[in-house]
Amino acid sequence: MITRRDLIKVSIAGAAVPLASAKIISAADTLFPERFEKQNIRWVFIVDTKKCVGCGMCVKACKDENEVPYDANITRTWVERYVLTKDGQVFADSPKGARDGFTGKKIDRGEKGFHDIKDEEIQKAFFVPKLCNQCESPPCVQVCPVGATYKTEDGVVLVDRKWCIGCGYCIMACPYGVRFFHPVHRVAEKCNFCYHRITKGMKTACVEACPFDARMIGNIKDPDDPVTKIIQNERIAVLKEEYGTNPQVYYLGMSKEVR
Amino acid sequence: MKNYVFRPLYVIIGLVIAVLIFREFYVPKDFGTHGESYMYGWHRKGNEEEWKAFKVKYRFDNEYCKDCHSDKYESLMQAPHAIIKCENCHGPALDHPSDPPKLVVDKGRGLCLRCHSSLPYPQSDRINIRGIDPDKHNPDMECSMCHNPHKPSLEGLK
Numbered sequence: 241m242i243t244r245r246d247l248i249k250v251s252i253a254g255a256a257v258p259l260a261s262a263k264i265i266s267a268a269d270t271l272f273p274e275r276f277e278k279q280n281i282r283w284v285f286i287v288d289t290k291k292c293v294g295c296g297m298c299v300k301a302c303k304d305e306n307e308v309p310y311d312a313n314i315t316r317t318w319v320e321r322y323v324l325t326k327d328g329q330v331f332a333d334s335p336k337g338a339r340d341g342f343t344g345k346k347i348d349r350g351e352k353g354f355h356d357i358k359d360e361e362i363q364k365a366f367f368v369p370k371l372c373n374q375c376e377s378p379p380c381v382q383v384c385p386v387g388a389t390y391k392t393e394d395g396v397v398l399v400d401r402k403w404c405i406g407c408g409y410c411i412m413a414c415p416y417g418v419r420f421f422h423p424v425h426r427v428a429e430k431c432n433f434c435y436h437r438i439t440k441g442m443k444t445a446c447v448e449a450c451p452f453d454a455r456m457i458g459n460i461k462d463p464d465d466p467v468t469k470i471i472q473n474e475r476i477a478v479l480k481e482e483y484g485t486n487p488q489v490y491y492l493g494m495s496k497e498v499r
Numbered sequence: 500m501k502n503y504v505f506r507p508l509y510v511i512i513g514l515v516i517a518v519l520i521f522r523e524f525y526v527p528k529d530f531g532t533h534g535e536s537y538m539y540g541w542h543r544k545g546n547e548e549e550w551k552a553f554k555v556k557y558r559f560d561n562e563y564c565k566d567c568h569s570d571k572y573e574s575l576m577q578a579p580h581a582i583i584k585c586e587n588c589h590g591p592a593l594d595h596p597s598d599p600p601k602l603v604v605d606k607g608r609g610l611c612l613r614c615h616s617s618l619p620y621p622q623s624d625r626i627n628i629r630g631i632d633p634d635k636h637n638p639d640m641e642c643s644m645c646h647n648p649h650k651p652s653l654e655g656l657k
Contacts, residue, residue, distance in 0.1 A: 293625040295613040297587045304591050305556050323620075341613030343633065365620035381539050390542035393534050400546040436553035448559035451582040452624060493622070 281394040283433050284460045287369050289493040291454035294367040296341035301449035314420045316431035317371040317446055324364040330497050368498050372418040372431035373487030380410035401427045415483045556591035559584050574650035611642045
């Protein structure tokens with residue numbers, strides 16, 4: 241039974257929360273965010289899909305480097321295989337995120353089993369590595385109710401593991417599906433361009449691991465950076481441009497079948 | 500108006516003050532808008548340092564292995580496999596040989612098949628790597644029984 245007293249208690253508690261937050265998000269804070277020192281770094285990424293051979297060394301290195309449980313079917317970066325047949329069908333797979341590469345011709349269709357495609361039926365086939373796009377307008381950050389995920393001044397979206405409550409809104413909000421739930425820390429998890437490496441002058445684990453230079457990381461605010469030059473001079477594409485997220489992972493050799 | 504009408508109001512005010520006091524202590528001082536906007540920059544500044552302090556595990560520097568494993572290094576650097584980092588095949592080696600004292604030696608076929616399982620994909624450079632059919636090319640035998648992983652050469656094999 242809810243007594244009148246209980247009801248009053250509950251409604252008071254409910255009213256207190258928005259009232260309290262009104263104080264914290266004071267006008268000065270929101271309208272005039274502190275002027276940060278002039279940042280001259282904006283990390284961006286290039287993926288050359290033609291160079292990718294699907295060996296999955298990047299996925300393996302990423303999992304080791306970032307302590308993503310190795311045998312769980314979760315990963316911060318993964319490689320997709322696309323096979324387009326002459327009769328117009330599109331097949332795509334990424335077994336275990338390509339942690340062990342692509343060691344056979346059969347397409348892994350999950351519960352539907354494996355699909356064999358004969359060599360002569362192949363019209364086009366290629367690999368597409370995926371990772372967090374570190375969007376300029378990240379929808380995952382917008383939806384976080386507690387301020388646990390944010391964009392740093394150098395453009396990387398991070399998750400505060402102490403502050404994340406594990407609600408999963410960000411996982412749902414990401415149109416690229418790059419976020420997942422970390423089973424050990426029990427918080428949202430995602431690629432952060434190996435923030436601990438790039439801020440020490442190293443490259444990300446996946447970039448270093450790739451023997452074929454299919455991945456590159458650079459600073460788009462540096463006009464002499466090779467990555468900046470490629471973005472300026474080559475034909476590049478981004479994923480799901482129509483979502484307005486302004487992704488910062490650029491693809492060379494992209495194809496319309498890639499989602 | 501009667502006093503009892505105001506009583507719930509005192510309770511509300513009391514609760515609001517309690518929540519504010521709790522919040523003052525609970526929310527870290529460095530929580531705020533850091534970055535260009537409230538929408539994307541509202542966070543705890545200290546977390547950036549926490550991420551920067553995350554432990555590096557991979558060195559990705561074949562030169563580092565040169566002094567202690569000179570034979571492997573010399574072989575690899577002359578081979579078409581020179582583009583592959585030692586750590587790709589042997590795992591993270593930041594503090595090796597102190598920790599771990601030994602690195603993984605994976606003799607499985609899977610390691611080589613990552614690149615050498617034949618996949619005739621015209622739009623991918625995979626097509627340029629010599630491929631074999633894993634089911635037909637000496638199945639059930641380790642590749643390193645016949646090929647030197649550090650200096651694979653087809654000379655003398657044919």
